[in-house]
Amino acid sequence: MRLSHLITGTALAAGVGLATYLTISKQDPLTWGRHVKQQAKLTTNNISNVKDAKDQLGQSAHNLATAIEDAQPALDEIQSAVDKFSFKIAPRLEAIESTLDRMNSR
Template structure:
């Protein structure tokens, strides 16, 4: 019977505390309950919005991963083209550098 007395005392203490709070703040219990209900609805709506945002973010991250995977061959092709271009222009750059070096020496 100890647990039932504890629960009964806890319920009584909660009721007395709520009554004291409502009396001290001069609030109507019905208005307070309606306000509490509205706050609960607002909080539930915000939680739902946060979950939706999380789902959208997860989908976007998956799409981004797929796009990165799909772009890898194109990036590799670009890198190969850059390497070919650098190989082709390397002799010309060397000639330009030699010319600049000679001008600096003069």
Template structure:
């Protein structure tokens, strides 16, 4: 019994509050109802847009992770080539630096 009284009182209070609001703001109930319906549709559309954007972001993140995994052999090959090049030019760089040091000391 108490729960039904609570629900009845809540609905009645909401109805009185809405009627008071519409009277004070001088709005037509039908116009207000249409406006609320349009706002609800717009909110639903915006929520769906956000959900779609989230799914696209997740898909893009998965694609990026896959691309990085697929590119790892190329990265390793490039790093190997850089290491080989550095090893090959190291003696020449030492000679150049030694020559520059001698020239600076003169």
């Protein structure tokens, strides 16, 4: 029985508070109700948009991970080619640096 009194008192207090708010702010209850309904719809749409964006982000992250994984052989090949090129030009670079050092020391 006490619980019913609590629920009744809470509902009554909320009703009195709402009536006081509407009276002080000079709002029509129907207009206020429509506004609250529109706000609830807007909030629901925003939550839905956030969920959709989250799902899309998850899918994009998965696609990126797959693309990186698929590109790994090509990246390894490029790195191997760079290493071979660096090895081949190393003696020439040493000769150029040596020549520059001799020229700068004069």
